[in-house]
Amino acid sequence: MADQLVIEAAGLRKHYGQVEALRGLDLRVPAGSICGFLGRNGAGKTTALKVLLGMARPTSGEARLFGLPAQDEGASVEIRRRTGFVSDEKDLYDYMTVAEMIRFTAPFFPRWSADLEARYLRRFELPPDRRVKALSRGMRTKLALLLALCRGAELLVLDEPTSGLDPAMTEEVLQALVAHAAGEEMTVFFSSHQIAEVEQIADRVVIIDRGRAVISGALDDLKESFRRVQLVFDRDAPDATFRAAGVARVRRKGRVLSVLSSAGAQDIVNEAHGLNPLSVEVAPVTLKEIFLETVAVED
Numbered sequence: 001m002a003d004q005l006v007i008e009a010a011g012l013r014k015h016y017g018q019v020e021a022l023r024g025l026d027l028r029v030p031a032g033s034i035c036g037f038l039g040r041n042g043a044g045k046t047t048a049l050k051v052l053l054g055m056a057r058p059t060s061g062e063a064r065l066f067g068l069p070a071q072d073e074g075a076s077v078e079i080r081r082r083t084g085f086v087s088d089e090k091d092l093y094d095y096m097t098v099a100e101m102i103r104f105t106a107p108f109f110p111r112w113s114a115d116l117e118a119r120y121l122r123r124f125e126l127p128p129d130r131r132v133k134a135l136s137r138g139m140r141t142k143l144a145l146l147l148a149l150c151r152g153a154e155l156l157v158l159d160e161p162t163s164g165l166d167p168a169m170t171e172e173v174l175q176a177l178v179a180h181a182a183g184e185e186m187t188v189f190f191s192s193h194q195i196a197e198v199e200q201i202a203d204r205v206v207i208i209d210r211g212r213a214v215i216s217g218a219l220d221d222l223k224e225s226f227r228r229v230q231l232v233f234d235r236d237a238p239d240a241t242f243r244a245a246g247v248a249r250v251r252r253k254g255r256v257l258s259v260l261s262s263a264g265a266q267d268i269v270n271e272a273h274g275l276n277p278l279s280v281e282v283a284p285v286t287l288k289e290i291f292l293e294t295v296a297v298e299d
Contacts, residue, residue: 010026012051043295
């Protein structure tokens with residue numbers, strides 16, 4: 001199962017007039033993974049989710065979910081039948097009660113689980129008789145998640161699932177996602193700009209910037225391969241160019257030359273000795289540092 005890809009995308013482009021929301025996006029999400037789709041606001045995350053779910057057509061490129069072409073209308077219906085989606089807006093009918101919203105949704109999904117419904121009603125402390133319009137933002141999020149989690153989906157797609165939630169409620173939602181993914185053997189693909197949340201629950205990460213993936217892979221592998229090499233000199237640091245593979249960013253500040261590498265540190269260290277630094281220090285890199293160093297700062 002782990003070798004199967006639930007989500008595949010190659011060269012996705014999406015134009016809205018003169019705005020290019022996606023600029024050649026590639027994605028590969030294995031079955032059974034929890035994949036964080038990380039990027040700044042406006043990086044193209046929501047557009048990518050809409051294209052994957054057949055809610056928007058790409059200008060060019062191809063996307064496949066469960067091996068089915070997302071841009072094909074017939075296949076798109078099957079994809080959405082096998083997918084639970086929670087949008088950033090948490091689309092719900094305000095005039096219904098919680099119980100009515102559940103009764104309305106359940107018949108659309110033959111694999112709906114009454115046991116899971118009862119479990120999440122209790123866990124999320126959702127009041128069945130309360131109208132949706134009277135729910136807090138956090139309760140609306142929990143209801144939207146319940147509707148997605150109980151339908152027997154193979155893939156759960158979430159757009160900023162914890163947006164606007166307080167820390168306690170955020171923790172509750174994240175733990176529920178992890179437990180559900182493990183218990184139901186489902187794949188989770190969630191967009192976020194909250195780096196700590198991605199690092200807490202994801203085993204894979206895709207960092208998107210300006211409509212294309214700039215980093216993609218298993219989180220543990222990324223943490224293992226990225227290193228920062230810091231060189232200190234007895235005078236201003238030289239304007240050095242490194243030939244080693246994987247040099248992602250070189251920064252000079254006073255006597256310090258800092259090199260971010262995506263391919264380990266040894267080759268850079270070997271080159272660095274030729275610059276005669278006073279000291280060479282190698283340090284691991286956090287996901288936050290990887291993100292900040294790889295997303296573009298200006299056009």
